[in-house]
Every structure is written in C-alpha cells, then in structure tokens.
Amino acid sequence: MENVSRSFAGRRGAVEALRGMSLRARPGEVVAVVGASGCGKSTLLELICGLQQPDAGTVAADPAVLMPQRDLLLPWASALDNAALALRARGVGRERARAAARPWFERFGLAGFESARPAALSGGMRQRVAFVRTLLAGKPVLALDEPFAALDALTRQEVQAWLAQTLAAEPRTVVLVTHDVEEAVLLADEVVVMSPRPGRAVATLPVGLARPRRRTDAAVVALRERALQALGAAT
Numbered sequence: 001m002e003n004v005s006r007s008f009a010g011r012r013g014a015v016e017a018l019r020g021m022s023l024r025a026r027p028g029e030v031v032a033v034v035g036a037s038g039c040g041k042s043t044l045l046e047l048i049c050g051l052q053q054p055d056a057g058t059v060a061a062d063p064a065v066l067m068p069q070r071d072l073l074l075p076w077a078s079a080l081d082n083a084a085l086a087l088r089a090r091g092v093g094r095e096r097a098r099a100a101a102r103p104w105f106e107r108f109g110l111a112g113f114e115s116a117r118p119a120a121l122s123g124g125m126r127q128r129v130a131f132v133r134t135l136l137a138g139k140p141v142l143a144l145d146e147p148f149a150a151l152d153a154l155t156r157q158e159v160q161a162w163l164a165q166t167l168a169a170e171p172r173t174v175v176l177v178t179h180d181v182e183e184a185v186l187l188a189d190e191v192v193v194m195s196p197r198p199g200r201a202v203a204t205l206p207v208g209l210a211r212p213r214r215r216t217d218a219a220v221v222a223l224r225e226r227a228l229q230a231l232g233a234a235t
C-alpha cells in the first residue's frame, strides 16, 4: 500500500484511522507491523484483503487472505472440513477439498486429528488448522491479525516456533500484525513500526538474522530494543 488514508464516521465526527500509511512486502517476505492499540492495524489488514477501500492512496490489486485473531473454526465440523472450508467456499467439491487439505495435516503434525471436532483440539492445534485453511485459500499474500493473541504464553511460543519453521520451509508473503515486538523480531524479515492513530509507518527495521532465532540471542534482544525505542519515540 502506498500513502493510504482511511477514516470512519464516528458519533463525534470522523475518526482518522490511517493517514499516509505505506507498506511493501516483497514476494516470500514476512513483514511484521507493530503499533499501539487503535493505531489502525486491523484497518490496514482489511484494506490489503480488499474488505475495505482506502479514502486516498493505493492498495495492491491482488487481495490478501485474512487469518483473524480468533481461529473461527466451525464447532460442528471436523478439523479436516474446517481446513477444507476455504476451498469449499471457492466451489471445490467436498472430497476434492478434503483430499487437498489432508497432506497439510501430515506436514503440520495434525495427522490422526482429521475427524476431531475443534473442541477436542488444543489451542495450538486449532491455530494450525486455521493456518491450513488460510493457506488453502490460494492467495499470494497472507494477512495474519495477532494470530497468537488468544493463546497462553507457552502455547504461543510453541506456535511461533512452528510458524517460523513452516515459513522457512515454505516461504510465503506475509503481513503479520502484532502487539508483541519480540514476536515480530523472531518471525519477520522486516519490522514496520506505526505511529499512534492516525497510523502511518514511522520506522522500518530490517531484521536480516538467520533462522531459527531464539528470543535470548543477543541480536534478537538488540533489535527488540530498537523496535521498542522506535515505538516509544512514536507515541
């Protein structure tokens, strides 16, 4: 997106969510976006997914697919059918959709849980099923909105490590919105720091560290500090 502005009509006049926001992700790159609560991060993701239109500026024509904060799995459907949902929504028949989803269960450590209902899965497993569903949507860019926010701390670490491995093995273009600066540095190729509302990019930090990364690595700690400073300077 280039120089995007977006406002909403509020009860007490217009709320300006974004003003002059620019963001670019090269193919196969993971860009993390960090910013204070309410600075327009979810608005930004909805814009790149084509769910909203900008008031000014431009957004790439090919919309991204959104993986929301909550896994939003259908409680009455099996894990496999939940994962296959993105394909069903595109008109693919049930058996073909299931066949396409099945290999991802093997790859993502979910084999044997195809018939399980979401309630029988751990939070981390549900998030992986939701991720399979996002991948199967077949869009070139994945937009992840705080994908680990609803998980407890230990599960969050486990799923973060899993996502880092998955993206290293199967690079995707990802825009990851998070409150968690450490998560951004662990997962991203570039961290974009936003100003408070109206949000715009105030700093872009290239990460450039080999993977796997550990939160205790000196370079990870140093970059986390730089990102926190940029966030602090922006408020």
Ligand SMILES: Nc1ncnc2c1ncn2[C@@H]1O[C@H](COP(=O)(O)OP(=O)(O)OP(=O)(O)O)[C@@H](O)[C@H]1O
Residues within 6 Å of the ligand: 008, 009, 010, 015, 016, 017, 035, 036, 037, 038, 039, 040, 041, 042, 043, 044, 197
């Ligand atoms: N549909 C809408 N109608 C009115 N105001 C909206 C709408 N969507 C967002 N806003 C406002 O725009 C601003 C940015 O909201 P947004 O949800 O994009 O921020 P955020 O950075 O994702 O917040 P958080 O980190 O708390 O989830 C907020 O002040 C919000 O109240």
